Amino acid sequence: DAGITQSPRHKVTETGTPVTLRCHQTENHRYMYWYRQDPGHGLRLIHYSYGVKDTDKGEVSDGYSVSRSKTEDFLLTLESATSSQTSVYFCAISGTRTSEGTDTQYFGPGTRLTVL
């Protein structure tokens, strides 16, 4: 398995509180991604990073921010959690982007977040 860990693995929090999820990789991959997975929606991209301090928005970025200060860590922050952000969050990494397109993505084990 690719060396990706997510912390915490489970979290219950209250509406309005800030929450930070951490993704850590030991593969030295350039690209890192945060997805959320909800029934009926599959995986949706929140934010991604293509290098240290280089990030961009995905399709469901409202209410989320990210930071990547070093290659191995990608943080996802919910500044003020809402019940609609209850979900399972997955981090993924990717090593290369060749001229033929995006390389394989490797996924972490997920974080189950419940916002009450």
Add this chain to the structure above:
Amino acid sequence: SQQGEEDPQALSIQEGENATMNCSYKTSINNLQWYRQNSGRGLVHLILIRSNEREKHSGRLRVTLDTSKKSSSLLITASRAADTASYFCATDAGSGSRLTFGEGTQLTVNP
């Protein structure tokens, strides 16, 4: 909106039978990938097919791609109970280093 849509949403078969899942997408792609997700786990990459390829094999997996119809199929031959999982297609449409995932097909293989 989702780029890829899988069909069927759910599929139940007996061990030893073949399972076929389909994926349709909307825009031109660089490649299409299939992933598997066991319950409560992260996704695992199965196979990647590039836009200039029409068919690809990996063990019991066979993937086809028809760019004229914007569709792909994943065939799992001689299925096993351990193949029970959700299967997702994901497309690279060239919009940065990103994949767009479909909603998945839930495959149940009964022993």
